[in-house]
Amino acid sequence: MNNYANARSSLDNQSAFIDLRSDTVSKPVAGMRQAMAEAKVGDDVYQDDPTVNLLQHRVAHMLGKEAGLFVSSGTMSNLIAMLVHCQRGDEIITGRDYHVYCDEAGGASIVGGIFFDPLDPAADGALNPEDILAAVKPDDIHCPISRLLCLENTWHGEAISLARIKASAAAGRQAGLNIHLDGARFFNAVTALNIKPSDLAGVADTVSVCLSKGLGAPAGSVLCGPSDFIHKALRVRKYLGGAMRQVGVLAAAGLYALDHHIGRLSDDHAHAHDLAQFLSTIPRLSVRSATNMIFLTLADGSPAELANSLLEQGIIITPGTPETRLVMHLNIDDTALDAIKLAFKNWHMS
Ligand SMILES: Cc1ncc(COP(=O)(O)O)c(C=O)c1O
Structure with a gap:
C-alpha cells in the first residue's frame, strides 16, 4: 500500500487531516x-x-x-x-x-x-x-x-x-x-x-x-x-x-x-482567492480560482506525487488531470490555510 492509500485507510482519524477534496466533506458543527x-x-x-x-x-x-x-x-x-x-x-x-x-x-x-x-x-x-x-x-x-x-x-x-x-x-x-x-x-x-x-x-x-x-x-x-x-x-x-x-x-x-452558513460562503470564496494568489507565486503551478474552488495545473511533476507529498503533511486532495481541484469549506479556517500554504511550499522545495 502506498502512503496515499495508507493514510486513506486510516481516515477514521480524519479530524487530523485537512480535507480539500470537496465541500461535501465538511463535518456538522x-x-x-x-x-x-x-x-x-x-x-x-x-x-x-x-x-x-x-x-x-x-x-x-x-x-x-x-x-x-x-x-x-x-x-x-x-x-x-x-x-x-x-x-x-x-x-x-x-x-x-x-x-x-x-x-x-x-x-x-x-x-x-x-x-x-x-x-x-x-x-x-x-x-x-x-x-x-x-x-x-x-x-x-x-x-x-x-x-x-x-x-x-x-x-x-x-x-x-x-x-x-x-x-x-x-x-x-x-x-x-x-x-x-x-x-x-x-x-x-x-x-x-x-x-x-x-x-x-x-x-x-x-x-x-x-x-x-x-x-x-x-x-x-x-x-x-x-x-x-x-x-x-x-x-x-x-x-x-x-x-x-x-x-x-x-x-x-x-x-x-x-x-x-449562507452568510459565510463569502469566506470560502475569499479563502479560495487568497490561496490561489499564494499558489500562483509557485512557478511550477498555474492556478485559477472560481467561488470556493481552486484549479491547479502542474508544469512538472505528477498530480499523484503532489497528492502524496501533501498527504504526508496531513492534507488530502484528489489528484486530477489536466487540473487538480482544491475546495474550500467551513472546516477550512485561517490556521488550515496557513498549513496548506506551508505544505505546498515544502512540496515545491523538495
Ligand atoms: C453540480 C452538482 N449537481 C449535483 C450534485 C449531486 O449531489 P449529491 O452528491 O448530493 O447527489 C453534485 C455533487 O457534487 C454537483 O456537484
Missing part, C-alpha cells in the same frame, strides 16, 4: 448537531414532520417558488425533476460536462427512458442560446421530443452571470422547453453574483438546491417549483424509495445551514 438533536419530528411520508415542512417552505419562499420537497441528495433531486418534467422518449438538452449528464450514472435514462442531447458549454459554463435552439428537434417521428433544458450554476465553481443564464433560459422558453436548474451550489452562485436567490431561481421552472455542499449539512437537497409539480414529485420520490420518516433531524441541519 456543534450548533448544527444540537439543532438536529432538538428537532421536532413526525412521519414525513404522512407529510407531518414539522421541521421538514418548515424547511421545504423556507427554501421555496427564498427562491420565490410555490413549494419545495426535501430529498436525500442532489442526484435524487435532479432525477425526480427530470422524471416529472419528461415522459419516456423525451429529450433533455444540457451541458456535456453538467452533473445531470455525466455524474449521475445516467439515472434519467435508466429509470425514465429519457434521452440526452449534451452541448458544449461556453468558456463561462453557460449554454449558448444558438446552440440550444439548434439542438431542439423538429416535430419528426425520427426524433425524440425535446422537453427539458437542464442548466447548472455554479458550474465547476464558476458563477455563470445572471444575464448569460437568462439568455440560455430564454432560448429554451422560445423553443417551448421546460427549464430545470441544478443548483447544487446555488447559494455560492447567488453570493458571488451578489443577487437575490429569487433572481437566479426565477430563470427556471424548477430548482434543486443542495444543503450538503458549502452549506455544511450532512445530507439533503430541496427541489423547488410549482405546487402541482411538487405534488407529482412526491409520488416519484416514493417510487424511487426516497420517502423517509422522522427526517426532521436532517431538515433541522438544513434550517441551521440556511440561518448560519
Whole structure:
C-alpha cells in the first residue's frame, strides 16, 4: 500500500487531516448537531414532520417558488425533476460536462427512458442560446421530443452571470422547453453574483438546491417549483424509495445551514482567492480560482506525487488531470490555510 492509500485507510482519524477534496466533506458543527438533536419530528411520508415542512417552505419562499420537497441528495433531486418534467422518449438538452449528464450514472435514462442531447458549454459554463435552439428537434417521428433544458450554476465553481443564464433560459422558453436548474451550489452562485436567490431561481421552472455542499449539512437537497409539480414529485420520490420518516433531524441541519452558513460562503470564496494568489507565486503551478474552488495545473511533476507529498503533511486532495481541484469549506479556517500554504511550499522545495 502506498502512503496515499495508507493514510486513506486510516481516515477514521480524519479530524487530523485537512480535507480539500470537496465541500461535501465538511463535518456538522456543534450548533448544527444540537439543532438536529432538538428537532421536532413526525412521519414525513404522512407529510407531518414539522421541521421538514418548515424547511421545504423556507427554501421555496427564498427562491420565490410555490413549494419545495426535501430529498436525500442532489442526484435524487435532479432525477425526480427530470422524471416529472419528461415522459419516456423525451429529450433533455444540457451541458456535456453538467452533473445531470455525466455524474449521475445516467439515472434519467435508466429509470425514465429519457434521452440526452449534451452541448458544449461556453468558456463561462453557460449554454449558448444558438446552440440550444439548434439542438431542439423538429416535430419528426425520427426524433425524440425535446422537453427539458437542464442548466447548472455554479458550474465547476464558476458563477455563470445572471444575464448569460437568462439568455440560455430564454432560448429554451422560445423553443417551448421546460427549464430545470441544478443548483447544487446555488447559494455560492447567488453570493458571488451578489443577487437575490429569487433572481437566479426565477430563470427556471424548477430548482434543486443542495444543503450538503458549502452549506455544511450532512445530507439533503430541496427541489423547488410549482405546487402541482411538487405534488407529482412526491409520488416519484416514493417510487424511487426516497420517502423517509422522522427526517426532521436532517431538515433541522438544513434550517441551521440556511440561518448560519449562507452568510459565510463569502469566506470560502475569499479563502479560495487568497490561496490561489499564494499558489500562483509557485512557478511550477498555474492556478485559477472560481467561488470556493481552486484549479491547479502542474508544469512538472505528477498530480499523484503532489497528492502524496501533501498527504504526508496531513492534507488530502484528489489528484486530477489536466487540473487538480482544491475546495474550500467551513472546516477550512485561517490556521488550515496557513498549513496548506506551508505544505505546498515544502512540496515545491523538495
Ligand atoms: C453540480 C452538482 N449537481 C449535483 C450534485 C449531486 O449531489 P449529491 O452528491 O448530493 O447527489 C453534485 C455533487 O457534487 C454537483 O456537484
